[in-house]
Amino acid sequence: MSKDAVNTATAADPTAAPVPADAGDAGYSKDLKARHVNMIAIGGAIGTGLFLGAGGRLHDAGPALALAYLVCGVFAFFVVRALGELVLYRPSSGSFVSYAREFLGEKGAYVAGWMYFLNWSTTGIADITAIALYTHYWSMFTDIPQWVLALIALAVVLAVNLISVKIFGELEFWFAIVKVATLIAFMLVGIFLLATQHEVGGGTPGLNMITDNGGVLPHGVLPVVLVMQGVIFAYAALELVGVAAGETAEPEKVVPRAVNSIMWRVGLFYVGSVVLLALLLPGSMYSAGESPFVTVLSKIGVPAAGDVMNLVVLTAAMSSLNSGLYSTGRILRSMAMAGSAPKFTARMNRSQVPYGGILLTCGVCVLGVGLNFLVPSQAFEIVLNVASLGIISTWVIIMICHLIFVRRAREGLVTRPSFRLPGSPVTEIVTIVFLVSVLGLMWNDPDVGRKTVLLVPVIAVMLVAGWYGVRRRVERTAERELDRMGGSAR
Numbered sequence: 001m002s003k004d005a006v007n008t009a010t011a012a013d014p015t016a017a018p019v020p021a022d023a024g025d026a027g028y029s030k031d032l033k034a035r036h037v038n039m040i041a042i043g044g045a046i047g048t049g050l051f052l053g054a055g056g057r058l059h060d061a062g063p064a065l066a067l068a069y070l071v072c073g074v075f076a077f078f079v080v081r082a083l084g085e086l087v088l089y090r091p092s093s094g095s096f097v098s099y100a101r102e103f104l105g106e107k108g109a110y111v112a113g114w115m116y117f118l119n120w121s122t123t124g125i126a127d128i129t130a131i132a133l134y135t136h137y138w139s140m141f142t143d144i145p146q147w148v149l150a151l152i153a154l155a156v157v158l159a160v161n162l163i164s165v166k167i168f169g170e171l172e173f174w175f176a177i178v179k180v181a182t183l184i185a186f187m188l189v190g191i192f193l194l195a196t197q198h199e200v201g202g203g204t205p206g207l208n209m210i211t212d213n214g215g216v217l218p219h220g221v222l223p224v225v226l227v228m229q230g231v232i233f234a235y236a237a238l239e240l241v242g243v244a245a246g247e248t249a250e251p252e253k254v255v256p257r258a259v260n261s262i263m264w265r266v267g268l269f270y271v272g273s274v275v276l277l278a279l280l281l282p283g284s285m286y287s288a289g290e291s292p293f294v295t296v297l298s299k300i301g302v303p304a305a306g307d308v309m310n311l312v313v314l315t316a317a318m319s320s321l322n323s324g325l326y327s328t329g330r331i332l333r334s335m336a337m338a339g340s341a342p343k344f345t346a347r348m349n350r351s352q353v354p355y356g357g358i359l360l361t362c363g364v365c366v367l368g369v370g371l372n373f374l375v376p377s378q379a380f381e382i383v384l385n386v387a388s389l390g391i392i393s394t395w396v397i398i399m400i401c402h403l404i405f406v407r408r409a410r411e412g413l414v415t416r417p418s419f420r421l422p423g424s425p426v427t428e429i430v431t432i433v434f435l436v437s438v439l440g441l442m443w444n445d446p447d448v449g450r451k452t453v454l455l456v457p458v459i460a461v462m463l464v465a466g467w468y469g470v471r472r473r474v475e476r477t478a479e480r481e482l483d484r485m486g487g488s489a490r
Contacts, residue, residue: 049234
């Protein structure tokens with residue numbers, strides 16, 4: 001229900017028991033600690049987009065990929081900073097869906113929630129596909145069908161999510177530790193190779209690796225523009241901080257620290273890693289089929305480099321799947337309490353976990369297992385494109401919500417916290433324009449991007465049809481909630 005309704009009820013009876021601004025926020029435990037949320041923020045910023053995807057992008061775009069990561073990272077930070085301000089205004093496990101309900105109405109919450117579900121359910125398919133592919137790297141698993149490995153991975157992560165939010169947070173904490181430790185170790189090795197001018201792949205590392213191989217833009221500007229979609233996908237999951245805030249006891253302390261740390265992590269881990277990779281080997285030596293870190297380490301003869309990095313990439317994919325089930329469970333529960341998602345997705349188990357929404361996401365992922373059975377070589381690429389649409393729409397909705405929030409604050413209707421997005425409303429508008437531009441520029445890529453853009457009207461038709469299917473239930477739910485609030489006020 002809307003915050004306005006809650007405020008009205010509270011004003012009518014100041015002695016009434018406080019009611020959550022979003023009915024979907026009731027019933028959660030507050031078991032996530034500061035270290036969990038901090039590591040969820042790190043885990044969201046570091047994933048397969050860097051460990052695996054950077055290789056193919058370096059090959060296509062060259063050293064300018066570092067600039068693409070920096071530009072997209074700045075806009076990603078703006079999005080998370082805006083979300084962080086909304087979280088401190090009103091923490092909610094429904095996160096941006098709850099804010100969309102307050103500032104855009106039920107239609108806005110409906111679009112925000114289902115596009116986010118589209119994002120994570122398809123990302124989940126990509127993750128279990130990736131896990132199966134990475135597991136096939138080891139000879140002892142090559143005889144096991146790809147779809148069987150995908151199903152096993154899904155079952156394991158599902159079990160972890162259903163136990164308790166504390167177990168989820170603990171697992172994400174250790175996943176993030178593995179990813180960060182690996183990146184730091186690689187960067188120390190890379191800096192050592194540069195400082196000692198140690199030969200890498202038959203060449204001497206340094207600026208000459210860039211200047212002697214076509215410069216910063218060896219293939220021109222267009223490839224850099226085309227990789228923007230993939231770079232934004234690499235930053236997906238940063239918004240998890242907003243969802244996790246609803247299950248932490250002190251969001252006002254935890255969230256600002258986690259959000260502010262994202263910027264330097266992006267600069268250090270993404271931009272720093274890509275610059276190092278470009279200084280160690282020419283872009284043409286990297287490929288989409290191999291982690292760029294494995295490429296470098298294999299060139300200097302590090303034993304078992306492929307095995308170690310494959311394990312890390314496997315960890316990153318498991319982390320992403322884990323986060324996807326966690327966030328969609330909370331988002332779908334917020335929607336179900338308002339009537340715009342199936343009723344069973346509002347259900348919680350004894351451990352205060354919204355298992356209904358988690359199981360629905362798993363159901364879509366099972367379809368992904370079928371995709372792995374039918375077209376194992378194309379499964380990853382198919383779902384990756386659909387997921388990118390969900391990410392862009394989610395970020396745009398967050399910025400629109402923040403714009404309306406700031407406008408209401410100026411009208412004296414709400415109060416902005418001290419932790420704020422700088423440069424409003426210019427920051428939001430520029431970010432929205434950038435994200436929509438990335439969507440438009442995808443049309444220049446006939447093989448992948450154009451097919452993705454053509455999905456937009458198809459998804460729009462499905463959303464409209466779905467809204468007409470649930471709108472009466474949404475209206476009835478809102479009326480019941482208002483009647484209940486009116487009764488408690490009396």
